[in-house]
Amino acid sequence: MLDVIGLSILSGAHNAIVPRVMDLLKQNKMDNVIVVVGGIIPDQDIDGLKKIGVGAIFQPGTTMDDIVQFIRGNVKPRGVPAVL
Numbered sequence: 001m002l003d004v005i006g007l008s009i010l011s012g013a014h015n016a017i018v019p020r021v022m023d024l025l026k027q028n029k030m031d032n033v034i035v036v037v038g039g040i041i042p043d044q045d046i047d048g049l050k051k052i053g054v055g056a057i058f059q060p061g062t063t064m065d066d067i068v069q070f071i072r073g074n075v076k077p078r079g080v081p082a083v084l
Contacts, residue, residue: 002033009039014049022052034074038062039064 005025009017018037025033037049038058046057056070 001078002030002064004034004071005041007035007037009037009041012040014039014041016043018049018054019052022054024044034071036067037071 005021007014007018007021009078014037018035025031025035028061034055035053036056036058037054039060041049041057041059049057055074056067058067
């Protein structure tokens with residue numbers, strides 16, 4: 001089972017790629033998957049991406065610790081699978 005998808009976009013195509021990914025997740029009944037986006041994302045595009053369901057946006061300079069903390073704080077832990 002998938003918990004998080006991370007997209008790193010440096011091309012400026014985030015307004016084309018991210019909505020498509022979000023639509024595909026919805027079509028496949030995977031709206032519970034957290035999507036995080038990193039890269040060159042202009043401030044004026046952040047609200048629009050969050051409105052379509054992006055969980056977090058990490059711009060240049062974000063520390064790995066901040067990203068890890070976000071994921072750990074937002075992904076629900078699962079039980080350990082039984083070993084047969």
